[in-house]
Amino acid sequence: MKTGIDAISFDVAKIHLPINTLAKARNIEPEKLEKGLGLIKMTLPDTHQDTVVFGANALTKLILDNNINLNEIARIYVGTESAIDSSKPISSFLIALMEQKFGANTLSECDVVDFTFACIGGVDAMQNCIDFVKLNPTKKAIVVTTDFAKYDLNSTGEYTQGAGALAMLITSTPRIIAFENNWATSTKGVFDFFKPYRTISKTAITGNPTNEPWFENLENEVEIHKDQPVFDGQYSNQCYMDRTRDAYFSFKKLKNTTETVYDSWKSIVMHLPYAFQGRRMLSEIYALDASNTIISGDEEASEYQNKLKEISKSEAYKEFINEKLMPAEIASSLIGNLYTGSIFMGLLSTLAHFYDTEKEISDSKFGFLAYGSGSKSKVFEGTIQPEWKLAIAGVNLFETIEESFKIDFDTYNKLHKKEQKTSIQTPKNEWALDRIENEIPNLIGARYYKWVD
Numbered sequence: 001m002k003t004g005i006d007a008i009s010f011d012v013a014k015i016h017l018p019i020n021t022l023a024k025a026r027n028i029e030p031e032k033l034e035k036g037l038g039l040i041k042m043t044l045p046d047t048h049q050d051t052v053v054f055g056a057n058a059l060t061k062l063i064l065d066n067n068i069n070l071n072e073i074a075r076i077y078v079g080t081e082s083a084i085d086s087s088k089p090i091s092s093f094l095i096a097l098m099e100q101k102f103g104a105n106t107l108s109e110c111d112v113v114d115f116t117f118a119c120i121g122g123v124d125a126m127q128n129c130i131d132f133v134k135l136n137p138t139k140k141a142i143v144v145t146t147d148f149a150k151y152d153l154n155s156t157g158e159y160t161q162g163a164g165a166l167a168m169l170i171t172s173t174p175r176i177i178a179f180e181n182n183w184a185t186s187t188k189g190v191f192d193f194f195k196p197y198r199t200i201s202k203t204a205i206t207g208n209p210t211n212e213p214w215f216e217n218l219e220n221e222v223e224i225h226k227d228q229p230v231f232d233g234q235y236s237n238q239c240y241m242d243r244t245r246d247a248y249f250s251f252k253k254l255k256n257t258t259e260t261v262y263d264s265w266k267s268i269v270m271h272l273p274y275a276f277q278g279r280r281m282l283s284e285i286y287a288l289d290a291s292n293t294i295i296s297g298d299e300e301a302s303e304y305q306n307k308l309k310e311i312s313k314s315e316a317y318k319e320f321i322n323e324k325l326m327p328a329e330i331a332s333s334l335i336g337n338l339y340t341g342s343i344f345m346g347l348l349s350t351l352a353h354f355y356d357t358e359k360e361i362s363d364s365k366f367g368f369l370a371y372g373s374g375s376k377s378k379v380f381e382g383t384i385q386p387e388w389k390l391a392i393a394g395v396n397l398f399e400t401i402e403e404s405f406k407i408d409f410d411t412y413n414k415l416h417k418k419e420q421k422t423s424i425q426t427p428k429n430e431w432a433l434d435r436i437e438n439e440i441p442n443l444i445g446a447r448y449y450k451w452v453d
C-alpha cells in the first residue's frame, strides 16, 4: 500500500521587500545576499495576517480546489513554531474557521493538534499522519505548516525573513508522491536557535497596558514572549550540517546499502532557511558518500574544511547542485524562510519547475533532508506518482508569487515595529484577522477572524 501527498496548496504573504533595498539600507553588498545566499525578495505579513490566517487560507484552498469532503478528514495536524497562544493550538483556530465556512460540526470528530520542533515540526506532523493513514487506509489526514520567520532589525537573520503556509492532503492513494518506509533521525539538544520566554519586572512596562484592568492583576514578574529568535547563525549552520549528515548516514544503514544514495534521487529537497543553505551545507554529504570518496573524514579539521570549500567550488559540484537542488531553491529566493513550510515549499517549487519546463518525472525518487533547530534532522525518500501533473495543475505557484506587492523600506520598518495600523492591501477572498478582544475579562486576548469575499 502507498501513502503520501495527494494534493497541496499554499498561501504566502502577498507583500515583499526587495533584498537589494534591504542591502542598501543596511550597507551590505547586494551581491553577498543575491549571489552568496540566493536571496531576491523577502515576504512579510500585512497587518491583517498572522499564522492562523495563512494556515486557514492554505487549508481553505486545499479543500475548495480538491472538493474535499470534510467528513472524510480524520486528522488535521499543524506544524508551526510561530504559535499565537501557549495553550490553544493553531489547529483549534483552524477547526473553528473551517466550520464557520463549510458548516457547523463538519469537523467535530476530527483529531487536531500542533507539532512544535522549530522548522521540522511540519515533517513530524506529516510522518504521524502517514503512520495513521497506513493503519487506517480508508481515512484521510491534512497537514498544515504555518509560520512567520521574523528576525530582529539589523541582525544576520533579517535578510532571511518570510511568511506563509502550506496544506497537504495525506491519503493511501497519493497522486503526487508516495513515501517509502525508511525515516532516519538524528537528534541533539542544543541552543542554536530558540524563542525563550523572558521574565521582566512589571514596573518595567510603561504606556497603555498600565491603564488596562487586566494589567493590574499581573504578578510583579511578567513572562514576555518575542516573535524573533535568539540564535547563533554560524553555529546553527554547523548543527544543520552535523544533524543532516548523521541522519543521511543512518538512512543508508536503514536501507542497508553501500551505494551512493543521492545518485538514486532525481531531486533533493532540503529545509531552506534561505535559498542557498542546501547547496552550502550539502558538500560534506556529497563528498563523503561519493562512489569515489573525495574526502576520508580523517583529515585535520582545517584541512577537512579547506577540502570541503574546494569541493563546493568545483564544476562537478555546481552541476550536481543545478541538477538536483536548484529547482527547490527558486521559490525560496522569492519568498524567504517559511520555517516548517520551507521543505514543502521546496517540494512544490521543484514540482512547479518540472511542470513549467514540461519534464516528465513520474516514478523518479526524491530525497528529503529536513532540519529543525534545537536540533533534529530526518532523512526520507518518496516516489513521484503518475498523476502528479494533474494534481498540481491548478496550484499556480510562480504566477501567484509574481503578483506579490513591492513595499518600500519605510513601510517595512513600520510593519516590523508594529507601527503600521492599517492594511497595505485590502483582503479579498481570504481570511483576515478581525480583532483581538480587549474588554471582556474572561476573553482578553482572544483573536477573531473573518472571511472577506
Ligand SMILES: CC(=O)CC(=O)SCCNC(=O)CCNC(=O)[C@H](O)C(C)(C)COP(=O)(O)OP(=O)(O)OC[C@H]1O[C@@H](n2cnc3c(N)ncnc32)[C@H](O)[C@@H]1OP(=O)(O)O
Residues within 6 Å of the ligand: 029, 031, 032, 033, 035, 036, 037, 119, 156, 157, 160, 193, 231, 232, 233, 234, 236, 237, 240, 271, 272, 273, 274, 277, 280, 337, 339, 371, 372, 373
Ligand atoms: C532558522 C532555521 O530555519 C533553522 C535552520 O536552518 S538553522 C541554519 C540556518 N540559520 C539561520 O537561518 C539563522 C538566521 N540566519 C543567519 O544567521 C545568517 O543569515 C546565516 C548564518 C545563515 C548567514 O550568515 P552571514 O554571516 O550573513 O553569511 P555567511 O555565512 O558569511 O555567508 C555569506 C556567503 O556569501 C558569499 N559572499 C559574500 N560576499 C559575496 C559577494 N560579493 N558575491 C558573491 N558571494 C558573496 C560568501 O562567500 C558566503 O558564501 P560561501 O560560504 O558559500 O562561500
